[in-house]
Amino acid sequence: MASQDKYRLPTNVKPRHYALTVWTDLKSQDFGGSVVVHLDILEETSTIVLNCSDDLDLGMAAILTGGQQWQSTQLVEKDAGRLTVQSPSALPAGSEVQLKIDFNAKLRGSMNGYYKSAWQRDGKTEFYALTHFQPIDARAAFPCWDEPALKASFTVTMISHLDTVNISNMPATSEDAYDATTSDFTGLSKDVQWKITKFQESPPMSTYLVAFANGPFEYKERLVEMPLSGRTVPLRVYATPDIVEQTQFCLDETAKVLPLYEAIFDIEYPLPKLDTLLASDFDMGAMENWGLITGRKSVYMVDPNKRDFSARRGAARVQAHETAHMWFGNITTMQWWDNLYLNEAFATFIGEDIMLTRTHPEWKVSTAFITSHFNQALNLDAKRSSHPIEVECPDANFLNQIFDSLSYSKGAAVLRMLANHVGEDKFLKGVSLYLKAHLYGNTVTRDLWDGISEATGQDIPRIMNNWVTEIGFPLITVTESPNGIHVRQDRFLDSGLPKEEENKTIWSVPLEILTVDKNGQVHIDKTALLTEREKSLPVDTSGTFKLNAGTMGTYRVLYTPDRLSKIAKEATKDNSALSLKDRIGLIYDIAALSTAGLTPLSSLFSLVDIWRNETNYMVWNSAWTNIMVVIHAFSAAVEIRDRLRAFGRSLFLPLVQRLGYDFPDGEDLETAQLRKTAINASAHGRDESVKQELLARFADYMKSGTYERIPADIRMITFTNAARYGGAEEFKALFKIIENPLNAAASDAAIHAVGATENLDHINEIVEYMKTKARDQDVVSFCFGMAENTVAHGHLSRFYKDNYDALSKRFATNSMHKYLVQACFDCGSTEHEYKDVEEFHKDKDVSRYSMALSQVLETIRTKIDYIERSREDLSRWLIGWEERSK
Known part of the structure; x- marks a missing residue:
């Protein structure tokens, strides 16, 4: 009998190949097409069950068997993301059939499925279309078997307006004019000039990796020679015409890492090309579609004329991560989503640590890993509401919740620990053996341990199993x-x-x-x-x-x-x-231990005070990050808060006075980043001289319209300072930056920074903007910015509660709701706030963000206890420090 799992498809048939044709009308914002699926019948059946979203309006469906003519079939009503097709006769085991289904739909506006993204051309809003299918949204674009283990090859054909560009996973084989008057596709306008683009057949892949896009794209291109095959592979980065000049850095980083991965894994890159598409609207940071990476433009854009270390490091990290997936996840894919970390933890560790250590040793990314991944993961995993790295998730609707710092960062941290323990060379050898043993297949954790055990001669399951299957550390x-x-x-x-x-x-x-x-x-x-x-x-x-x-x-x-x-x-x-x-590890350990009440909070400040002569910016940044956490926790205790700010100023203001505010060309990275950290900390410490300097620099921007006196490294703190202390003109100027699509990094900084305003009218304006004008992807960023501002906390909570129904509908199919819960409520630190969050959600369907809600409630409870437990100790230490400093 076929498997009958309410969350998984029956196993009586298996897709082998998809011939997918999609037409896109960007003017009407409609799309449609047909899919012909070549199926192997594994068990005799007269019903075929596959995945299909309610978004699709289905037309004709038919089955072709044994070379006979198409036979019309009955489509049974869609239910829970599934479609049942009734065959006119039983389909015998061992046979091969083709299932053909026509479909039409509107382009989504939700950043998943096949959706529209907006951009500005000459002051007018225009749209293009792209896909984002991970984890279960291929079914929203075409009927399919939308599970990672059900791999098949794909031949994609795209029909579009003549003046647009089509791209997909594979290279195009032909492109010709298309006569819509002879087309059978319903909904295809006969009054438009169309073209048809056909693409090469892909290797077997999971549906979540299928990708295609249509729009007015331009591209930059370069070629790389691969070390194993000697092949020359073309690389392209696509974008809308207004930003294509800021894609060169992304292209160059891709050219660095792709050949290195081929050498490290000892497995040829299997596709004929690798493209990257920068999108204005994107749910996550980026997505590893095979042969066509997609991602937020603000993540990838780098102004070639400006020194911007954060933008370069961010773009390099993301591209190294996504390119690692071309092997981890795409060639070899997890069997089911409970092994998501086999994709994401590997891409995080190998991409963002091992790879960037090779391509950018001066960045010290292995050290930065402690702040960017290690500590973030342990902070979440220190909660009772955490989950194991390998987490059971039978219901696909639960999946967006596990795309978190446990699957990514903790998974990467335990792999990093294993690599250090057995030796990086042996670890990578084991990884290569694992990949080779499962080329184009699907895997579980034991498969990985087997490969590393073979390479090291050690019992890896004995060492590692509890790290991935058990909660906590x-x-x-x-x-x-x-x-x-x-x-x-x-x-x-x-x-x-x-x-x-x-x-x-x-x-x-x-x-x-x-x-x-x-x-x-x-x-x-x-x-x-x-x-x-x-x-x-x-x-x-x-x-x-x-x-x-x-x-x-x-x-x-x-x-x-x-x-x-x-x-x-x-x-x-x-x-x-x-x-x-x-x-750095010592700072984070002591901060975490003091939160748990295992060491006095004053221990953290004693440590930092002893290290006053430290010169490394990463140590100072780690120290300030943890001091800021304490300042936010004690924001209602005015005397303690003000003394904490004074302590911060005593550490960092001398560095500002020594290093100044400008970032000269040719300056070493250490000095530049130390200056950035010092200015940031002194400004948040409310130093008057830093406040006035940053206000003056923002005033110059308002006069000149250029960022000449606002270096990229201090862009965020300058904008934050302007929002906090400026008036109506500064607030208006920040919103002008937000709505300027030519500089995505500045826009992102302004979105976060504007929430620092302490003007209640301005806070209300932000709330209204989020409700009516903000891009979906930016709402959470606005909220996280306001969460750092105690004056805005009440407004943030009311925004969420007053607009809950609209927000739930707005973010019904993407990952944003869980982040919204965190942004709006994680800042709570009182019993009243705890009860308010708990009571509000009692009668709500929290199934799509239940883990995030539990973590928020636990965070507030921990903070309440931590503040009460640490208040006297911290106050006593600060008073003593104040006396010693006189």
């Missing part, structure tokens, strides 16, 4: 004795010690013990693996030692106060045994 508590150290592992929770029933998991923990011998030589013991609850280890505690050397392990470490003080002082020495990664 360990806290390693270190105590000392005359004979060495005693270590114990327990689950770490940011709300405090776990209950007994929450503390069952025993992880295999690479302890990575750093020691310094009597000659000053640093040693790291990579063999120490904690596989039990606790054990004693021989370590010379008379000298320097530290666990989790390089912050490579996915865990926190708790030392005695005396040992922590010794480690902190060691870090201040010239030629310290502690690396940059160690120092």
Whole structure:
């Protein structure tokens, strides 16, 4: 019998090939076409069940068997994203049939399925169309078997207006005029000049990777020679004409990483080309469609005439990530979405760490990984409402919730830990073996462990299984004795010690013990693996030692106060045994431990105070990030908040006074980023001199209309400063930047920054703009900006609650609602706010954002307890610091 799973398709048939024809009318914003699916009948059946969205208006359906004529079939009513086709006669097992279905629909406006995106040409709004199918929206563009394991090849044909460009996964084989008067497609206007573009057949792939787009695109192109095959592969980056000149950096980064991946994986890139399309409206950051990457223009655009490290690093990270997917995810695909991390964690670790370390060593991305992924993941995983990396998700409607920092960042962190433990070369060899064993196939976690086990000779499942199948991560508590150290592992929770029933998991923990011998030589013991609850280890505690050397392990470490003080002082020495990664990891560990009540909050400030002479911008940025968290938490306690700001100014204002505000050409990256961090921290610390300088620079922009005196590195803080302290003219100028499509990075910065205004009329204007004018993708960014402003918190909450029905409908099919819940309520820190969120959602259908809601409620509860527990300790430390500073 065929499988009968209410969430999964029956297994009695399997698609082998799709011949898909799609016509697009950008003027009417309609599309339609037909799909012919070549099917293998695995079990005798008279019904065929596939996926189909209610968006599609279905026309004729027919089955062709054994070379006979098409036989009309009965379409049974669509239900829960499925379509049942009734065959006129039984289809025998082992036979091959073709199923043909016609369809028509409107282009969506929801950033998924086949949807429209707006852009400005000569002051007029025009539209183009593109696809975003991950995870389950191919069914919104054409009837299909929309599950990752049901791979098939695709031959795509596109019919469009004569003056537009068609692109898809594969290269075009032909393009000709098309006579609509002889067409059978209903809805295709006879009064328009059409053309037809045919594309090469693709390799077998999952439906979520199918892609096509139609619009007035232009492109930049270059060729790369691939190291294994010696083939020359054309690379293109497509965009609308107004921004195409800002795509060169993306193109050049693609040319760097694609050949390197082929060499690292020892597997040829299988497609004849790789394109990237920059979109004005996009749900996520970018998407790895095979041969046609798509992504937000603000992520990818880089002005070739301006120095903008953040824009370059951001574009490079995203493109390296998406290009890694051409192997991870596209050639070899997870069996089902519960193994999403096999795609996303790999692309995050290999793309954003291993690859960019090779292409941009000066960026120190492996160190930045601690702030961009490691800490973000552990902060979320420290909650009871977290989930395992490998999370059960039978219902496809639940899928958007697991595209989070656990699937991406925690998954990447545990892979990074494994690579460090076994050695990066052996790890990559195992990855290559894994890919080769499953080319064009689908995999589960065990397949990956098998490949790495073969390459290393180690029992990888024993080491790794609990890291991906169990919720949470360990806290390693270190105590000392005359004979060495005693270590114990327990689950770490940011709300405090776990209950007994929450503390069952025993992880295999690479302890990575750093020691310094009597000659000053640093040693790291990579063999120490904690596989039990606790054990004693021989370590010379008379000298320097530290666990989790390089912050490579996915865990926190708790030392005695005396040992922590010794480690902190060691870090201040010239030629310290502690690396940059160690120092950054220590800051985040102490901040997390203080949140959980396992160490006083004052420990964080004592550490930062000891490190006043630190020169590395990443350490300072990590310190300020954590200080800002405390400032936001204590924003209602005015005396503590003001003292925290004064402490921040004492750290960073001397750096501003030394480094100034300008970023000269040729300056080293370290100095530039240290200046950026110092200005940002001093401005948020409400320093008057920095405030006035930034206001003056924004005033120059309003007079000249150019960003000459607002370097890209301090664009965000300059805009934020203007919103907070400026009047009506500054507010109007910021909205002019928001609506200027020529500079997406500046527009994004202004969207976030404008929420800093403390003018209630301006806050109300932002709320109205979000309701009536803002792009869907920008609503959440507006909200996150307002969330950093305590004056706006009440307005933010009311916006969500007053417009809940409209927002639920607006974001019904994409991933935005979960982020909206976080943006509007994560800032809460009182019992009243907790009860308000809980009560409002009691009678709501929260199935599409249930995890985000649980995490928000837990965040507020943890914050309430943290503030109450830490208030006296923090106040006492700040008063003491104030006295010492006089």
